[in-house]
Amino acid sequence: AQSVAQPEDQVNVAEGNPLTVKCTYSVSGNPYLFWYVQYPNRGLQFLLKYITGDNLVKGSYGFEAEFNKSQTSFHLKKPSALVSDSALYFCAVRAPPSNDYKLSFGAGTTVTVRA
Amino acid sequence: EAQVTQNPRYLITVTGKKLTVTCSQNMNHEYMSWYRQDPGLGLRQIYYSMNVEVTDKGDVPEGYKVSRKEKRNFPLILESPSPNQTSLYFCASSLKDGNTIYFGEGSWLTVV
Numbered sequence: 049a050q051s052v053a054q055p056e057d058q059v060n061v062a063e064g065n066p067l068t069v070k071c072t073y074s075v076s077g078n079p080y081l082f083w084y085v086q087y088p089n090r091g092l093q094f095l096l097k098y099i100t101g102d103n104l105v106k107g108s109y110g111f112e113a114e115f116n117k118s119q120t121s122f123h124l125k126k127p128s129a130l131v132s133d134s135a136l137y138f139c140a141v142r143a144p145p146s147n148d149y150k151l152s153f154g155a156g157t158t159v160t161v162r163a
Numbered sequence: 164e165a166q167v168t169q170n171p172r173y174l175i176t177v178t179g180k181k182l183t184v185t186c187s188q189n190m191n192h193e194y195m196s197w198y199r200q201d202p203g204l205g206l207r208q209i210y211y212s213m214n215v216e217v218t219d220k221g222d223v224p225e226g227y228k229v230s231r232k233e234k235r236n237f238p239l240i241l242e243s244p245s246p247n248q249t250s251l252y253f254c255a256s257s258l259k260d261g262n263t264i265y266f267g268e269g270s271w272l273t274v275v
Contacts, residue, residue: 052205054252074260080261080262085268089266090268090269091253091266091267092253092266092269092271094264094265094266095215097262097263099262138205138206140206142261149194149198149211149257149261149264150208150211150221150222151208151255151264153198153205153206153207154205155204155205156203156205
């Protein structure tokens with residue numbers, strides 16, 4: 049069975065400081081990994097994904113994530129956080145193409161960036 | 164504009180009163196799915212469909228039904244809603260490769 053762990057319920061950083069949101073996963077085979085962001089009272093917005101290739105993936109709004117196979121991690125990073133980055137972040141994983149494209153989500157990490 | 168549209172966005176209903184949440188996508192996607200989001204649990208899959216007339220259970224299907232009569236539509240049916248189905252519901256769709264899954268804006272459902 050596939051699963052995702054986001055070990056931190058909340059992350060608090062000051063504006064301008066680096067932001068890291070942690071994610072580890074468990075899946076059979078090579079993982080497809082995703083980050084989504086949810087702003088208050090809004091739907092899920094896709095940030096970035098790792099399917100194959102370069103372990104460092106760049107996405108929307110200046111975010112990036114690094115796939116680390118040996119540590120089964122896919123941490124989300126931003127070099128300089130903005131107040132507008134305050135939101136709920138979800139990491140998700142799915143197995144390689146199969147009968148079910150189900151995404152398994154972590155519980156989410158609430159990011160608060162203070163001015 | 165490519166989008167997944169859900170309706171209603173907000174609904175308060177009473178226990179036992181049948182309701183349907185509609186979902187429509189304009190991207191000609193084969194794959195569609197329903198998730199529910201609950202605090203501390205992330206999103207959990209309810210049902211999914213790989214194509215027209217093909218549906219299957221996800222992780223939490225109890226109390227829900229779906230149908231896929233047309234490629235663009237994938238309604239979620241609660242035949243007899245109960246308070247434990249109070250949640251935020253998301254519809255999602257993707258092409259057959261499943262590489263990028265698009266989500267709707269969400270439907271807040273409260274059952275009293």
